[in-house]
Amino acid sequence: MILELDQGNTRGKWRLIREVSTTGVDVEDVVARGAFPAGHWWRGEVLPPAWMTYRPARVRIANVAGRAAEDAIAGRLQRDLGVVAEFARVTAECGGVRCAYSQVERLGVDRWLAVLAAYRRSSEPALVVDCGSAVTLDLLGVGGEHLGGYIVPGLGLMRRALYSDTDAVKVAECFPSGMSLAPGTMTDDAVNRGLPLMVLGAVDRAFEWLQQHCAEMGAGTPRLLLTGGDGALLASLGDKPFLLLPDLVMEGLALTNP
Template identity: 30%
Template sequence: MLLTFDVGNTNILLGTYQGEQLTNHWRVSTYRERTADEFAILLKNLFQFEKLSFLDITGIAISSVVPQMQVALLEMTEKYFSMTPLLIGPGIKTGMPLRFDNPREVGADRIVNAVGAYSQYGGPAIVVDFGTATTFDLVSRDGEYLGGAIAPGIGISMEALFQRAAKLPRVELAPPPNVVGRNTVNSMQSGILYGFVGQVEGIVNRMQEEMTERARVIATGGLAPLIGKHSATVEVIDEFLTLEGLRLIYQRNLLK
């Protein structure tokens, strides 16, 4: 059984695979001070709910955009699983050419998303990942990573609004009854939700204009279902695209 970690700045998405089947998944908060032993306790508790054991795990793959957490994760996997994980980074076989000025600058999560999207949906494809940052990544028909765009994420944008506008309350990110809000809460919900929908559609449409053929648009990340279903440009919502990309890259490196 393969254990996968997608470590983001806000959340960590974990999953287990039996062959090609995603059998379990969990989402926990990213806590940068978590030690190797604390990671093990967290995993043990999650595993117990599904009647899993550490002994069931035969491989581990990690994608991380938080460098300071990698040491604790590596220590944890070696101490409690007696194995060295596959850590996505330079030198790892992804099976996808990176047509980028400096390939080392591309975040591990963006590469993994691109690999997962091309395998699942073909190319050309645009992947929109709603994380701490909202990323837009373009994959060619031939399976090449072409680059993309990075915008402030929904969570940090909302937090900036609450901190800088003293009279505005914290609100739940939820669809308002109407676009035209008739109270402060609904007005804020409308501006946040449809503002980000507009951002997605604007960037995606401009990327489409630079293509010789239309690209399929896939949304992923924790907020993909909420934003994606309100966007006319998003065609597929796949919350676990990153985990699928991790599984594929792990398999490719087993065979190299």
Template identity: 30%
Template sequence: MSLYLLFDVGNTRLKWAAVESTQNTADRNKKLWAYSGSISSKSFQSAELRAELSDYIAKTLPKPDAIAFACVAGDEVIAHLQSLFPQWSDISWHQLTGDSPYHGMRTLYQDPSKLGADRWAALIGARALSNTNTLIINAGTATTIDLLGGNGVHYGGWILPGLSLMQESLQSNTARLPLVNRHAHLAANTTSTNSVPQTSLGVSTDEAIIGGCDAAQLGAILRAAYLAKEMNHPVERIWLDGGNAAVLANEIKQFPELARLPVEPIEGLVLRGLWAWLLQKI
């Protein structure tokens, strides 16, 4: 039985998982990522923490047969990643990039090499799960929205600041607007008779900022769904990944145009895509 080790290196988090050859890329069982973890990408810059990560993974897992990774954090981080396991120097490393071929899929990106590796991996992961017209949304540091046709064609997508970046930019570039803590605000107003749902207009500065940032994200999702319909590829499913996936999933349910669709937060879509791609490659 073979074991494959996968790394998704993003701007905020470095995630890893190991899967066995007996497992299925279409399996959505929560126990799929039994061997997995994550650390902040910033902490990965520390040689001491890299050594700790290497030691932890090497002691937790049997020696893998192959390692696959997608990285959007730069060449220096890739070098650090590939130096993690000197004791496994005979293992082949496979880097997925935006122009990595995957049988049954193609992108309409003008220059596929410029397509983010994380976006392409997530698209492959979505394809492994279903063959329908799909919006793939990664709600992380940035929010990416991509349309994948049931025919396996990636029709393109959008990149916009994530929820946290939107809120931080308002605080950083204005004189009087605060940095709102979403969770603290919602917790404080859950039992208040004066609390306003985020689908309404805000009646306080905090509500105006939270609601405005949410509306910007949802407006982009709605627009993407309308465009997909105009292109004769009406959206049949929405996959949501990333730290803000649950937030957007709850908001999407408020809109009849989207609430009729299967809308599902799913963890590890990039890792799943890496896995599916690696299986084809080896």
């Protein structure tokens, strides 16, 4: 039994998996999953009951919350579960993917894991969009070539920027699935439709760039993969074929920490 954790800047999610082999191919059997609210879950009084029930033999973690959080998480897991936490790291190459960064340690490990998982699913080029506190867009080219990417503020960050630096643009969040993106005729609609429109605009431009690159390389149309907390919302608003893969970051842990 393996516990996998995806610790973001504000929230974390987890899953417990049992790795089984079917006709020589490792398959991940998810036996339990959950998510934490914003905050430092490792300071709480109790850990999720499923962790204590299944008592995982290993824990592998994607952490972008900083070194202090990493040390605290490792200590809590060692104390309560008796396991040594295995943290994923970015390397120049892994799982057939070559990192575009010359300083690989500057690439967020969550971005790296999502790209690795995307390539494991299919060797075809892809735009991998992780819609969290920040929205990251990573371009995976032909033959496992990571082409770099973009980072833009997520929906929550953009809203907080409007709250802090404006007077009349403080509106309540309203993001129903499949919502209209027509121009707002009230400030509330103008904000709530404008924020996802900005993210979708970034996705469109990045996808167009990758399409052109693939055409020049003689490759077909790339895939669009969405993950992260706001992935489902943005998937409901876009106009391109996509795959919504909520566990994409955790899927990559099997490659960095086999």
